Amino acid sequence: MPANASNTLTRRDFLRNPGARPAPEFRPPWSDEAAVRRHCTGCGDCVRACPQEILELDDNRHVRVALHGRDCTFCAACATACDEDVFDVDQSPPWPVVAEITGRCLLAAGIACQLCTDICEPRALRLDASVRPMGRLRLDTTACTGCGACLGLCPNDAITLTDPRMKGPPE
Structure with a gap:
C-alpha cells in the first residue's frame, strides 16, 4: 500500500455496496428487443448522436442503454440518427421503464x-x-418516465429501473 493511501472508507463508499446489483441495461426509448435484434446493424450512429452518452453497443453490436450515472432526456437524437427501423418515435410513452424503490432506501433506516x-x-x-x-x-408510476436521473444520485443504490417487457412469464 502506498504511504499516502488511506484504508478508511469515505461516507459514500460506506453507503454503497459495490457489485450489489448490475447496472440496468435496456434498449433505447422508442425501441424494443425485437426491433433492435431485427433491424440494428451495429453502425453506432445512434450511439454517436446521443448527447447524454448513455447509449453503447453490446457484444452483439446491438444498441443498449447504459446510464452510468446519467439520465435520458428523451431528445430523440438517437432515433433521428438511425436510418434503420429500430425506433418508432410515434410510440408513446417512449418506453415503459419506471423506477422502483428498494428496501435499501436510507429513509427506511431512519436517515x-x-x-x-x-x-x-x-x-x-x-x-x-x-x-x-x-x-x-x-x-x-404514472408520472415516472424512467429517465434514470434518480439512479446516479442515490447514495445507497436504493433505486432501480424496471422494464415490464423484460420480466418473464408468470410462474
Whole structure:
C-alpha cells in the first residue's frame, strides 16, 4: 500500500455496496428487443448522436442503454440518427421503464435523504412525511418516465429501473 493511501472508507463508499446489483441495461426509448435484434446493424450512429452518452453497443453490436450515472432526456437524437427501423418515435410513452424503490432506501433506516425527490423532474418521487420517523418515498408510476436521473444520485443504490417487457412469464 502506498504511504499516502488511506484504508478508511469515505461516507459514500460506506453507503454503497459495490457489485450489489448490475447496472440496468435496456434498449433505447422508442425501441424494443425485437426491433433492435431485427433491424440494428451495429453502425453506432445512434450511439454517436446521443448527447447524454448513455447509449453503447453490446457484444452483439446491438444498441443498449447504459446510464452510468446519467439520465435520458428523451431528445430523440438517437432515433433521428438511425436510418434503420429500430425506433418508432410515434410510440408513446417512449418506453415503459419506471423506477422502483428498494428496501435499501436510507429513509427506511431512519436517515434523512431526499436527493432523488430533488432531481425528479416529473415529480414522480415524493416524500410521504406521514410515515415516521423520517418519512417514506412514494413513487407515482404514472408520472415516472424512467429517465434514470434518480439512479446516479442515490447514495445507497436504493433505486432501480424496471422494464415490464423484460420480466418473464408468470410462474
